Amino acid sequence: MTHLNETTEKVDRITLPLFVPGDRPERFAKAVAAGADAVFVDLEDAVAPDAKEAARAGLAEALAPLVGAASILVRVNASGTPWHAADLVACAGIAGLAGVVLPKAETAADCAGVAEATGLPVIALVESARGLANAGEVAGASARMAFGSIDLAADLGMAHEREVLRPARFALAMAARLAGQSGPIDGVTTALKDEELISSDCRHAVEMGFAGKLIIHPAQIAPARRGFAPSQAECEWAQRVLAAVEGGAAAVAVDGAMVDAPVIIKARQILARASSAAG
Numbered sequence: 295m296t297h298l299n300e301t302t303e304k305v306d307r308i309t310l311p312l313f314v315p316g317d318r319p320e321r322f323a324k325a326v327a328a329g330a331d332a333v334f335v336d337l338e339d340a341v342a343p344d345a346k347e348a349a350r351a352g353l354a355e356a357l358a359p360l361v362g363a364a365s366i367l368v369r370v371n372a373s374g375t376p377w378h379a380a381d382l383v384a385c386a387g388i389a390g391l392a393g394v395v396l397p398k399a400e401t402a403a404d405c406a407g408v409a410e411a412t413g414l415p416v417i418a419l420v421e422s423a424r425g426l427a428n429a430g431e432v433a434g435a436s437a438r439m440a441f442g443s444i445d446l447a448a449d450l451g452m453a454h455e456r457e458v459l460r461p462a463r464f465a466l467a468m469a470a471r472l473a474g475q476s477g478p479i480d481g482v483t484t485a486l487k488d489e490e491l492i493s494s495d496c497r498h499a500v501e502m503g504f505a506g507k508l509i510i511h512p513a514q515i516a517p518a519r520r521g522f523a524p525s526q527a528e529c530e531w532a533q534r535v536l537a538a539v540e541g542g543a544a545a546v547a548v549d550g551a552m553v554d555a556p557v558i559i560k561a562r563q564i565l566a567r568a569s570s571a572a573g
């Protein structure tokens with residue numbers, strides 16, 4: 295139980311996990327060394343159907359030297375696929391794994407099945423109309439949620455675009471909050487090296503209540519980190535707010551605007567993000 299609590303705490307804190315395809319073991323150590331705070335080894339969409347068995351078979355040996363050095367999770371194939379059950383058995387056999395990422399998570403039963411079979415915390419990737427409609431029950435049965443924005447856009451026949459997907463992000467943030475989870479992990483920016491876009495997507499994620507982002511290339515880590523860190527101006531504002539209420543006043547004015555209890559919470563959140571960005 296203590297072990298499960300520790301690994302659940304690790305999963306709570308994940309901010310920028312880097313995906314690496316499960317059939318590219320020569321890249322696993324690079325992924326660990328890249329500076330992400332977790333590595334998601336993918337057995338799902340980054341691995342072609344005819345390569346899945348071999349990828350799974352080689353996983354335990356390839357990960358053995360790395361699991362102590364980093365938080366490593368495996369994204370298994372979805373419930374109902376021919377590979378799902380064997381993926382879970384493989385995960386259960388990898389000592390030190392920090393968790394399992396379940397794609398196309400759609401029900402509490404999907405998540406509970408993975409947790410029971412592996413004994414590991416489950417990150418539920420919500421990426422279908424059904425998963426989004428059931429976000430509350432999925433959150434209740436998982437340790438954390440992540441947003442599969444590309445699959446969701448495809449499932450709904452919508453553009454993979456910020457404004458189009460705003461209601462989905464809102465629904466996920468609500469579900470995570472109601473389940474007492476950390477903020478969800480946002481979806482992928484497909485442009486591998488567009489630093490400005492990656493930072494700006496992360497700022498949008500923060501605005502929508504997200505606490506992390508799925509990363510797919512080492513070059514995305516630094517701009518993503520910058521995007522999640524509050525600006526100097528935000529930090530200075532937060533410090534002015536906290537200084538203004540130090541004497542215990544409930545409502546004061548700062549920079550000509552009202553500050554009361556929820557504004558103080560916001561100021562503390564900004565400083566907490568600054569301190570986690572500073573490491």
Ligand SMILES: CC(C)(COP(=O)(O)OP(=O)(O)OC[C@H]1O[C@@H](n2cnc3c(N)ncnc32)[C@H](O)[C@@H]1OP(=O)(O)O)[C@@H](O)C(=O)NCCC(=O)NCCSC(=O)C[C@H](O)C(=O)O
Pocket residue numbers: 312313314315321322324325328336339340397421441442443444445446481482486508510511512
């Ligand atoms: C997208 C990639 C296939 C690009 O690979 P490549 O063209 O080889 O990139 P580079 O030539 O720029 O590589 C430069 C060096 O960086 C290393 N590298 C690249 N990517 C990774 C990585 N992910 N992990 C570790 N190391 C990486 C290369 O080895 C090069 O190193 P060196 O030779 O020493 O210079 C590739 O980036 C990739 O496979 N990315 C991950 C893809 C993946 O896993 N996708 C699944 C997750 S996406 C998702 O979750 C979507 C969600 O489900 C949804 O529906 O929204």
Ligand SMILES: [Mg+2]
Pocket residue numbers: 339397421442444445
């Ligand atoms: Mg997907």
